[in-house]
Amino acid sequence: xxxxxxxxxxxxxxxxxxxxxxxxxxxxxxxxxxxxxxxxxxxxxxxxxxxxxxxxxxxxxxxxxxxxxxxxxxxxxxxxxxxxxxxxxxxxxxxxxxxxxxxxxxxxxxxxxxxxxxxxxxxxxxxxxxxxxxxxxxx
Numbered sequence: 001x002x003x004x005x006x007x008x009x010x011x012x013x014x015x016x017x018x019x020x021x022x023x024x025x026x027x028x029x030x031x032x033x034x035x036x037x038x039x040x041x042x043x044x045x046x047x048x049x050x051x052x053x054x055x056x057x058x059x060x061x062x063x064x065x066x067x068x069x070x071x072x073x074x075x076x077x078x079x080x081x082x083x084x085x086x087x088x089x090x091x092x093x094x095x096x097x098x099x100x101x102x103x104x105x106x107x108x109x110x111x112x113x114x115x116x117x118x119x120x121x122x123x124x125x126x127x128x129x130x131x132x133x134x135x136x137x138x139x
Contacts, residue, residue, distance in 0.1 A: 010043035020046065024060075030065045058107030071116040073107040079123045080105075092138060094118065 015038060022035040036055050039046040050060040062072040071079070078099060080090050080117035094100075094115055103109040111119075123130055 007040035007045070009045040009046065012040065012042040014041035015039075016041070024111060026064055027067050029063075029067050031060075033059050061107035061110060064110065068110075068113075069136060071111050071119060072114060073105050076101070076106040076111055076116075076119065079119045083122060083126060083129055093132060 005015075006013045017036070018039050019034050019036045020039050021032055023030055023032040025031075035046075035048060036052040037046045037048040058073050062074070064070075065072045065075075080087070083090075085093070087105070088098065091098055091100045093102060096112075096115070100109070104111045122132075
């Protein structure tokens, strides 16, 4: 059951949880995707709560990363695994807090440009990871 008996926008009782195609624009690039939420069949307005927002975060972050030339959540995870690092180890080595890589890989937080560049460099030259670890031990 919806927490609203009627649509908060138009007042009609055509308010229900469903999935709708939504188009957004980011830096003039369009993306159409399926967004769950509470949608009104009468006025077509909707409210997207936490669980519904979480369902599409990774899609949206992947789209923005592509436009911005950054790593997608899946690319961050793939590089981390290629470097044979856990999320905790990667966070310790690169910074960002204990749960940083978990948030990057779920698409909750965009990977900073400097980290995206460093991960790309390490992906292309994995032998450099030893240098980073050596530097970390000396501090």
